[in-house]
């Protein structure tokens with residue numbers, strides 16, 4: 070394993086029923102409708118995946134929102150509706166009750182309007198265009214949850230083309246490719262960075278050596294996404310839907326394949342916490358805020374100096390963590406609050422903590438994982454080590 074990218078092996082923890090603080094969140098996910106975002110570079114197989122999901126026997130009434138209809142032979146075109154405001158342009162109803170529509174603007178309003186007109190769905194799939202950065206839409210969906218929406222974000226599935234993805238990742242942003250298409254290394258990297266599941270599609274077009282190199286390139290960007298392979302995007306529906314990636318599930322790390330590494334600007338940084346160490350929630354909160362909101366390396370109490378603005382601007386696309394925290398954020402609390410395992414989830418500048426029910430002994434490795442561009446890895450590691458040192462001055466902590 071690369072020493073710069075060392076991540077401890079994680080085993081999933083079994084989280085029990087939600088604690089009261091999260092009751093609303095959890096019970097809401099039972100009545101609200103999950104949304105899965107399907108992203109991936111041009112021609113990777115997103116539409117093929119949507120068609121596959123729609124024609125599988127899953128017993129769900131699914132609404133698919135896409136920018137344009139592809140080759141939808143299995144879909145029977147039934148009607149064209151023009152909408153007020155013109156957001157929903159066209160819809161197709163399938164025999165199994167599934168519904169497809171195209172929208173100019175993949176905004177939540179269009180989806181909610183669709184439900185108002187067409188009744189409830191069990192599931193919503195949202196396909197982004199191949200060149201889109203999924204960050205803003207993920208943020209919008211996540212933010213929308215707070216706004217009493219009928220929808221919640223279940224996860225992001227990124228489809229990659231086994232044959233071409235390495236080429237897209239190697240190109241620098243802003244260049245033009247030989248075929249005249251704009252280079253989109255940034256978009257391709259971001260799409261992988263934001264992924265909870267990556268589907269390496271078109272495996273029929275590559276040999277095993279190439280496939281392992283593609284796996285490695287994806288792993289180097291995002292160590293938390295579960296990687297699957299497919300031909301014609303055929304994958305078990307359960308692998309991509311209802312994954313609850315934004316709930317209180319702790320981060321999972323994929324296995325390192327230790328193959329040839331591409332130098333990429335988007336990477337995963339793992340910041341482990343020694344076993345049994347309880348951290349102050351307010352200190353962790355400040356640390357995360359400084360990184361996400363000020364793009365700076367936090368100075369930590371006891372370690373002199375102001376927060377350090379990184380010479381190269383960096384950006385965190387996704388943050389996940391499992392920590393045991395002492396909640397010291399309520400200044401009026403009379404009783405000391407017992408340490409509690411908490412999951413932290415973040416997308417771009419948004420983040421939130423969820424308490425998880427697990428006895429302290431059953432909590433496996435605790436850590437924070439950052440996936441982002443141009444992360445000042447050594448500085449962030451040193452700052453994190455200083456934060457740990459404040460909590461466990463006697464322990465020798467190697468991060």
Ligand SMILES: Nc1nc2c(ncn2[C@@H]2O[C@H](COP(=O)(O)OP(=O)(O)OP(=O)(O)O)[C@@H](O)[C@H]2O)c(=O)[nH]1
Pocket residue numbers: 109110111112113114115116117118139198199270271272273274299300301302
């Ligand atoms: N050989 C091969 N071709 C595939 C596979 N999956 C999809 N294709 C073909 O690749 C082309 C692009 O697939 P789409 O599903 O339209 O890709 P997309 O990501 O929706 O494309 P955009 O909407 O342009 O971004 C189509 O001609 C598919 O038939 C596969 O596993 N192997």
